[in-house]
Amino acid sequence: MTFSWWTFALFSAGFAALTAILAKVGVRGVDSDLATAIRTVVILVLAWGIVLARGATAGLPQLSGRSWLFLVLSGLATGASWLCYFRALQLGPVSKVAPVDKLSLALTLVLAVGFLGETLTWRGALGAGLILAGTLVLLKS
Structure with missing residues (x-):
């Protein structure tokens, strides 16, 4: 069964909404940077688990320098976004943080x-x- 981009986008929105609620609860009493690091490790394990299970590592040698550069820059932007997001969740109500995000x-x-x-x-x-x-x-x- 194949899904369209639309299906994945809807799942993404649903998971993003859950992320905000779960993160708001999880960040209580925890340093926001530590919370981000924990979340990142979970995502790292999940993503590599999926890649290994699907045999997608075969594509690694074909990645160009340009792809590496932009994927690394995207990762840095994601990390900065998550650090700021978790800090905002720690400081403000999720009902205000999520719309700004x-x-x-x-x-x-x-x-x-x-x-x-x-x-x-x-x-x-x-x-x-x-x-x-x-x-x-x-x-x-």
């Missing part, structure tokens, strides 16, 4: 246009604007 959707649209040359349609611009407006509304509540 999701501003990444609107920022991604802008960056995709600027760096990847993707086209921003009026619907995309409207969606990004609604995300920004929705975040502001949620922050004021």
Whole structure:
């Protein structure tokens, strides 16, 4: 059975929502950097377990220097995001932190246009604007 990108995106959203709730509970009384490190080890073991189980390590020798560079940079950005996210969860309510974190959707649209040359349609611009407006509304509540 194969799933479309849409199915995986919905699962991603669901797991991201669970992540926020579970992390908020888990970070209570724990240093946010330590909590991030624990989460990272769990993800590391899970991801490599999946790669090994599927035999996907065969693709390692074919990775170009450019792929390595951008995957490492992406990993650094992910790590920085997680460190900031866990600290924000520790300091603020998840009902405020999560919407601000999701501003990444609107920022991604802008960056995709600027760096990847993707086209921003009026619907995309409207969606990004609604995300920004929705975040502001949620922050004021």
